[in-house]
Amino acid sequence: MSVVELNNKGDAKCKLSEIPLLPREHRLFHKNCVYIVTGGLTGLGFETVKFIALRGGGHIVILSRRSPTPEMKQEIDSVKKQSGAVIEALQCDVSVSEQVEEVMGIIRQRFPSCPVKGVFHSAVVLRDGIIENLSRTLYEEVMKPKINGALNLHHATKHCNLEYFVCYSSVASFLGNASQSNYAAANSFLDIFCHYRRHLGLAAQSINWGALNIGLLLNKDHIRKILETRGLMLLELNEIVQSLQDCLLLNKPQQLICKFNFKNLGSNIFSQNVSLGLRLASLVEEKLGNSKEPEAIFERPNQSPSIFVRSVLSETLEITPEEVTEGTHLSALGMDSMLAMTLQNLFSAKRAVTIPLIKFLDPNSTVGTLVRVLNQPAKV
Template sequence: MQNQFKRATRLILEIKDVASRIPQHVSEGILNVSILRESIKIEIPSNMLIRKDSAYIVIGGLTGLGWEVTKLLAARGAKIVISLSRRFPSEVENRRIENIKRIRSTYLWHKKVDMAKKEDLDCVFARLLRNLGITKIRGIFHGAGVLRDTPVKRLTTEMFDVPLIPKVLGTWNLHRVTENVDLDYFVMHSSIVSLLGNRAQSNYAAGNAFMDAFAHYRRSIGKAAQVINWGLLSVGMGADQNIQAINAMNGFYALSKHDIGNAMNCALITNKVQFAVADLNTSLLGRKFEKHLESSHIQLHDGHADLVNALPEHMENKDQSLQSWVDFVKLCAASILSVDQSEIKDTSILLDFGLDSQKAIELINYLFQSSQIRLAVVYLMTGKNTVTDIAGYFLSKLTKEDATCDDDFISESPSSLELHYFDLYESDSNNPHFTITLDFTASWELNSAEKWKTSLLNLILINPELRTIFQKTEPGQKRADKRKLVLDIEDVCFDFFKVSSNDELQKVFKEVSKFDPHVDIPIKVMFWNSPTCGALRLILNHCCIDNGSV
């Protein structure tokens, strides 16, 4: 499809070139093309991006960014999406595959293969081509990636190769096995690290830089190729809230799933060979790079003191307790930052001693190992909180003096009523007041489990409340350390149980009706059919659904 648009562009330019050589005195009867410019852009219409009769291959298509691409392709009407990875799908991933088929009418295949082994890749592609028959492969989306973050001074050859192999060898092998395939897309997912750098990710940056250069190489030989340099994403490796918080302090903000989808559409429509997508605070980044240059003399430190037994003892006097925690924080920070403890004052800000994101993680882990209190990352990385402030955070957690009430704290936090039902769940998960049960009978014409499952998935699709779970957060981030999260329909794990009789329905109901609101959506269904009618039982979790909603 892109080749057709390229040919159209070349044709228009040829017309302009011919017209420019026509003498002025005979131009009266000639089509006027003087308004054309060589910079004219012909973009693929959004509704023509994905062919509905074709197949598309996504490397790592069941997790992270690959899964977002798979969902986009299915939503655009791809006939078949093929995921390739080094492992078999999990139970959750198999449910997602089923969701794609029911909701999007797209077939999702998965094949296990190591991208670094050309012979294995050849065999998989040969089988795919046989199974696809007349269906053509029209796109490759390559997002394989592995991290092995290590400062350059500590890197070994083996460490350097770990992120390099899927990026370099995987890309080259995909290029080789698709040499004779007429592709609309050959999209490689690179990272903004290859453009901006990261002192702990030189190996990862090198692998992504290869992808960047390879996209230009493929274009130079007339083949489809694009590379997208992604910034921090809210999926995959960047889904961890600690990682997001640390990066935000450094000027990198996580792109939402919505942002990722929009960026993918934009990249495919414009067809630029290289496309960078990131949410950055450039002024903060500039200051960060300057600080890195100033602190480049800091030596790496390989060992830390044994801090486990240094935890402050509880004291009745609040001031004495606070000072004990101040001394404890100093001790931990001095070990991590390789400075003398006497250099760190009560009013010191740890960023001034060379604290970066990697050392912040180490310090958080050491403090947690000793105290079993998880320090919020923002307290370390904002540059506003002193050692005394950090100590006060620990003391407030012990004395339960945390009265956070700002807008960010309230946003996406559970309501008071939802927390009430959480209390019921945590005190007794079998509490009958935690669930609502509704029974229906279905006539013979509707007596089909498959029809009901598809219909209920569509019901869940149009009702976000039925796709809501409560994600655990870092202490103090949200009310009761829980955040309401609405899942995409493809990510929903919908429990639909078929039983053989009414007696069996009653027998297994008690076990089926158990919910974990952190992972389970608030609806489960039991179905029993007979030659004349069917019985449908909806079990609803009170955390998200009240009687009025029903």
């Protein structure tokens, strides 16, 4: 696992292990203080609620657009009993300034003697799609919770003497993602905004999380396999909790928490983004050794394009080759953006052919569409 401090350009500066940690007995949270967690009813948000409660945080307010389900209420009650913390869930769309101001007033009324000491901004909306298919509406849906939410929380808590203003960003903000340009842009804002708050003398940390085995990705073996081919390994819950604690103790403006398979990363993401590979060159060299990796050896086209395409699809989707014909629509095989990027990488690595993502995601594309691309003469 690689835990890296980033500067305001997103470049790797040094490993966290080279930065002295605060003493482990340093108390992260206090019993008589309030800690706000946005998006705290699911995934990383709820794990953060548990993290705070089990480490002494006495009062936790969850902000979410939705009310907790009966199952989630039971989970919250379980954390209350285990930790003794007061946990309240308030309905609030943090992208709407009036709602944030209103809920801050409610918090002051309910906990008049408890100052707000921390904000953990975990709100997120995903609307995937390649950039050609993304409308302004789809950009705004993804950006509002993160960007408007961060700004509204910033203005609503400027008068508070915060110890934490933590924004949960993503590795996508600097690795990029062809089907999540809206998500990458929103997270890039959080990164820069935390540096801006630091320049104002205010608390701020942006944590660029990698792939996590919680929430939407929990035990999704198919997605795990796709991510691993791109060089991204899933972080398990114990790694997430330990990394969050390290980040809070170190208190740097921007830190990356991600587990990489550097060989796969080099042959996929770095091969398609040379400048990114150069920016992280020192980290990659340390993990792989100073000796240069042998150049990629492309699979020779000893199979016909038709057999090759069908075999790649059958292996990736774990189906028999007989289930794939040239007339099979890719959409019928469950094609999505993650699978499209995986297949794009495999075709590039094995045949040195880069097929545009739109070819995989077009609802009219068939297996035969990919075969025809491979049959086209190489451009010199």
